[in-house]
Every structure is written in C-alpha cells, then in structure tokens.
Amino acid sequence: MTLYTQQSKNIRKTWLLMSVFLIVVVGIGWVFSQIYGNSSFVVVAVVFSLFMNFFSYWFSDKIVLAMSGARPIKREDDIELYRIVENLCITAGLKTPKIYMIDDPSPNAFATGRNQEHAAVAVTSGLRQMLKKNELEGVIAHELSHIGNKDILISTIIVILVGFVALMSDFFLRAQFFRSRKDDREGGGQAQMILMLVGIILAILTPIAAKLIQLAISRKREFLADASGALLTRYPEGLASALEKISNSQISLKRINKATAHLYISSPLKGDKGTNWLAKLFMTHPPAEERIDILRGMDIIK
16 A cells, blocks of 8 residues: 555544544434423534634634744745745645744754645744754654644644544533523433433543543554655655654753644654553653654665
8 A cells, every 4th residue: 555545544433533523523413402402402403613713724724823922034044945945836736835834942843834825834943943854854844744634624623523422422511501400300301311420421531532532533644644744755764763763852842732732743742752552642752763764664665
C-alpha cells in the first residue's frame, strides 16, 4: 500500500467516523427528549449543532490564531521562512498559506484553516531560532501536509463535535439534578426509570468517548503528516532532528490551551507524556520517540 493510498483510506475512515459520531449525537438527543417527554430537544440540538459547525467552519482559524497570540508577518520580516514555505508549496501543489509568528521562546508550530485557500501556518519565535534550515523545512512540510491531507478541517470539526456533546451532556445532568421528585413520580414507571438511567450513563460516558476519538484521530494524523512531510522534502532526518529538539525543550508555551494543543506539531503540554497504555490513550500526540524512530527508518529514494 502506498502513502497516497493510505491517505485516501484514512480520510474515508475519518469521514465515516464523523458520520457515526453525528448519528450518536442525534441518538443522545432522542434519549433526552424521551426522558423529558419533549421532542423539541432534538430539534434544538440539531439546530444548535448546525449553527456551531457553520460558525467554526468560517471563523475557527481566526479564533485559534487569536488564542495562540499569533501575528501575521510579511515577506520582508523573514525572507528565508517565506521562501521555504513557497518552495514546499510549489512541490506539494498547494497554494501558499498565510504565515504567522508567535512571539514565544518555546519551539512549536501548527497549521489551521478550513481548506488550502484559507489556510495559515504559525511558527513560534523559539522554533525559528532553534532549528537549522533543513529542520525548519521538515516542520513546514509536516504542517503543509496537514493542509494537503485536509487535517485542519477535520480537526476543527472534531473539536466542535466534542464540545457540543460535552455541552449537551452537561445540560442534561444539570437539568436531571434539579428535576423535582414530583416530576419523577409523574414520569414513573420502570421503563421510564430505565430510560433515565441510560440517559445518565450516556451523559457521563459520551464526552469521555468523544475526547478519546478526538485524540485518536489527532495521533493518527500526526503519523501521516510526518510521513507526508518526509516524502515532500525527501529528507526524513530533517523532521526527525527537529522533533528531537522540540520534544527535548523544557520551555512551555506562554499561552497553553488544551482545546488547541492537538493542533501543534508537538504537544505544548509538557506533562503530556507516558509510556503505559492508559497514559498514551489520553495523549494529544504520539510519543516523540516513536515518530522519530519511524522517520529514521524510512527509506526514501532521492
């Protein structure tokens, strides 16, 4: 199986997963509506989710950039960085994204946007100072691969879905807590109690499952972007060396946000490490050591 075949396969799997995810959201809304005896709950949930998806599709990149403290830079501000981005975009057949700088000594980078026509790549000043040219090319190639693989749009949609499910579940649990005993008795019956129990279980477990899905997709995408980036530069060692330096840095980002942590090339959460299966389950990124070993094991014919 070629890398390009794997890209198509992973993208199809992701869209299938998202479709199932949306069905689950509607199912949860139906359960809640049955418990409260009000079908409008499903309607409100669907309308609200559509609004949130519309809002995130058009404005998510601006929100992420603002949250990260990124500022746009011009060609004259960093000619070398601009040339690296432009040359790699020509090679990848992509439109040149907007380039942003984050004034932060912690080395890191991310890509955001809804498609390649409306994409942006942001790098920290620490990354710019720490990396050599071939290492910087590896990082930029990785981020451009996210754009080419449509990872930036998928990551945004998954974030919104996770947030919406968490919000809906929190609303249900709060409403259930304040529900009077009289209403419980009027809703009575064994079937009603079973339905209510199912609703509570879903409200508790679904946000956890949603978060795990988000992290799993993020980790898969990092491996794919590493491989795609190495193929783009024809020099896996550049990205491997960059990841080594970034992961070994003990400098934390000034603006750390768990909602956007999965977008970065390496986790900005310095405590996001672990070797056992449970720790890895909740990591936003695959272990840097695994990524570096895979890159250094690649055999690319130049």
